[in-house]
Amino acid sequence: MNSASADANHDQGKRSSSRRPSGRLAWRSTLARHGTLIALAALLLVNVLFTPNFLHLQTLFVNISQVATIAIVAIGMTLVIATGGIDLSVGAVMALAGALAPLIFGSELGVAYPLLGLVAAFVLPLAVALACGAFNGVMISVLRVQPIIATLILFISGRGIAQVLTNGNLQTFSNPGFSYLGTGRVLGLPFQGWLALLIAVLAFWVVNRTIHGRHLLAVGGNERAAALSGVPVRRVKIGVYMVCAFLAGIAGLVVVAINSASDAARNGNLMELDAIAAAVVGGALLQGGRAPVFGALLGAVIIQLVKYTLLANGIEDEVALVAKALIIVAAVALQQGRRE
Amino acid sequence: MSARTDPPPTGQRSGFDVDLRSALRGNGQTFGVLVALVALICFGLVRYENFGGAYNIASFLNYNAMFILIAIGMCLVIITGGIDLSVGSVAAFSSVCAAYLSPYGLQVALPGGVLAGVAFGAVNAFVILTLRVPPFIATLATLLGAKGGSLIISDAQTISVDWGSNFTKLGMEKAFGVVPWSILLVLLVAIGAWVVLERTSLGRTLLAIGGGEDASVLMGLKVGRAKAFAYLFSGGCAGLAGVFLASGFGAGQPLEGVGWELSAIASVVVGGTLLTGGLGSVTATVFGALLLGLVFNILNFENGRGTISLSAYWQEVIRGSFLFLVILLQMRVARRRLPPATGAPSP
Numbered sequence: 001m002n003s004a005s006a007d008a009n010h011d012q013g014k015r016s017s018s019r020r021p022s023g024r025l026a027w028r029s030t031l032a033r034h035g036t037l038i039a040l041a042a043l044l045l046v047n048v049l050f051t052p053n054f055l056h057l058q059t060l061f062v063n064i065s066q067v068a069t070i071a072i073v074a075i076g077m078t079l080v081i082a083t084g085g086i087d088l089s090v091g092a093v094m095a096l097a098g099a100l101a102p103l104i105f106g107s108e109l110g111v112a113y114p115l116l117g118l119v120a121a122f123v124l125p126l127a128v129a130l131a132c133g134a135f136n137g138v139m140i141s142v143l144r145v146q147p148i149i150a151t152l153i154l155f156i157s158g159r160g161i162a163q164v165l166t167n168g169n170l171q172t173f174s175n176p177g178f179s180y181l182g183t184g185r186v187l188g189l190p191f192q193g194w195l196a197l198l199i200a201v202l203a204f205w206v207v208n209r210t211i212h213g214r215h216l217l218a219v220g221g222n223e224r225a226a227a228l229s230g231v232p233v234r235r236v237k238i239g240v241y242m243v244c245a246f247l248a249g250i251a252g253l254v255v256v257a258i259n260s261a262s263d264a265a266r267n268g269n270l271m272e273l274d275a276i277a278a279a280v281v282g283g284a285l286l287q288g289g290r291a292p293v294f295g296a297l298l299g300a301v302i303i304q305l306v307k308y309t310l311l312a313n314g315i316e317d318e319v320a321l322v323a324k325a326l327i328i329v330a331a332v333a334l335q336q337g338r339r340e
Numbered sequence: 341m342s343a344r345t346d347p348p349p350t351g352q353r354s355g356f357d358v359d360l361r362s363a364l365r366g367n368g369q370t371f372g373v374l375v376a377l378v379a380l381i382c383f384g385l386v387r388y389e390n391f392g393g394a395y396n397i398a399s400f401l402n403y404n405a406m407f408i409l410i411a412i413g414m415c416l417v418i419i420t421g422g423i424d425l426s427v428g429s430v431a432a433f434s435s436v437c438a439a440y441l442s443p444y445g446l447q448v449a450l451p452g453g454v455l456a457g458v459a460f461g462a463v464n465a466f467v468i469l470t471l472r473v474p475p476f477i478a479t480l481a482t483l484l485g486a487k488g489g490s491l492i493i494s495d496a497q498t499i500s501v502d503w504g505s506n507f508t509k510l511g512m513e514k515a516f517g518v519v520p521w522s523i524l525l526v527l528l529v530a531i532g533a534w535v536v537l538e539r540t541s542l543g544r545t546l547l548a549i550g551g552g553e554d555a556s557v558l559m560g561l562k563v564g565r566a567k568a569f570a571y572l573f574s575g576g577c578a579g580l581a582g583v584f585l586a587s588g589f590g591a592g593q594p595l596e597g598v599g600w601e602l603s604a605i606a607s608v609v610v611g612g613t614l615l616t617g618g619l620g621s622v623t624a625t626v627f628g629a630l631l632l633g634l635v636f637n638i639l640n641f642e643n644g645r646g647t648i649s650l651s652a653y654w655q656e657v658i659r660g661s662f663l664f665l666v667i668l669l670q671m672r673v674a675r676r677r678l679p680p681a682t683g684a685p686s687p
Contacts, residue, residue: 086476139667143667143668145667148423148476149605149609149663149667150667152602152605152606152663153660153661153663153664153667154660155602155660156599156602156656156659156660156663157656157657157658157659157660157661157664158660159656160653160654160655160656160657160658160659160660161657163651163653163656164651164653164654164657167651167653168651168652168653273480273484276477276480280477286474286476286477316491316492317491318487318488318489318491318492318496319488319492320488321484321485321487321488321491322484322485322488322489322492324484325480325481325482325483325484325485325488326481326485328477328480328481328484329467329471329473329477329478329481332473332474332477332478333467333471333472333473
């Protein structure tokens, strides 16, 4: 037992102290990576064999439109986890952004000037989401509160604010312009699927091709060393939480647009779990230093497929919860690697 | 996420850490929480006539017994630098178990419920220690697993307890007609946890792990055993809380327990326990839990007087703001007591 935990610490120390993984670790990470692909292949196979009507275009549409929100949030979560942090407030931010949008285009001003209302219904909720992210980031980087606790504040109160704003009511609406976000099709595929893909490509480009990405990974790899070598640690951290909240805001708007209704109690509920699971399954290291953006996309697809597989085969939601739990543990345990 | 993976906000662990610890450990934070608690009680006593009434005190303590319990368990886990997110759904699971066992009487249902909690604690300990999954993720998974499990065994229905047996005595009657049974039990658990933490080598080991796990291992402390104890204890506390839940409300409730882990963490934080581990006090945690409960008790009274009218949704907002406030205060206290050169060099 003792040597096991000592071993773990040794490994973690090694991971954070050197950016270049040693051979053994690289082997492990490839295993983890392939594990994800194998899991995906297995899931697809099971579905093709057992799920009725799985190879149907409609199935594809349903899954894409549902996976998009998970993927968008999971990408933001991956970036946060890459700095060694975590963001529990994503679900609450989704609820907040989602609650604001119908309030804005449904307001008197929004009805009088539909176009202005529509633009404001996108801009204002996202601005609020950015503010939430800035709050998280400042708490974490300036006040040095641990990420779990700092984001816990908005996790608790963010949804409460959304419910206070809407009085806890379900807001239904019909606004074709806004609903395009959730029901529109581009090249035959759901719009939000393209949106998620675009965000993933952008995030990938930023992480791998820009100085901001280098800074991000440096902070996650070894914060102290990054600070000493002139990386603006504070700015990077505040920025990454703002990006994460911004993406959560987008996901919140998408969910509202899909349903043509905003329910502050349910929008984004438990999304933080899905997003963390997707990021971890996709290969993100909780210690930070790695930002596999497309891994997160893959992880989101797996999480969604597991949900869909169980649902389509008439297995209750409750079992799906247990299955999700097992997936998370298996993914992380594989990542940590067993004692040799 | 353990203390290992997340460098503590106070920077590297070196000599001054000990100073901070002893400074805070002393009466600093406990005293602060106690002052806030007393101030709030005085405020309530002056402002509301029924506030000091036997009924309010009993129902307040009875309701908060569950939260105090899980906060105590959480405190021990957090001291080791870990976290236990599964407490809420484990409590829900054991409330269902206890409800099923209630026809056999309290003597079966109580241990049964606690054992159910301990079993989940064992799962946590296994996944964290043997599979080496970070506590944050491992207990998150247990949260989902226990939730699913309780929905499965209860068929997503509340399970009514057997009113004929002596089971509901625990949550609804008073020992010797004075103190609710649940409070008595919580007191026992709190004293037990205090003794373990402050007076035994196991407690020293728990604190040492939080202070520096590598060093503890190198010193030959039984790190694995101590950590396993913390998670088993936390699971047991959650199990007992679940028994209280079933007994006090007359039903096993598979859907209850959402967000309990957050109240527990908040209580622990309010009590001044550092989330990075290595520092903490059971007494302060109990005070922290009481303080959080009291805030809502007072809000209810304020609502009752009609001066304000806050919907249930406001509770969440206030809970979050309160946590925010406490963290800010804690930061100030920590900063004042630290020499200025403690933080990592900021860019």
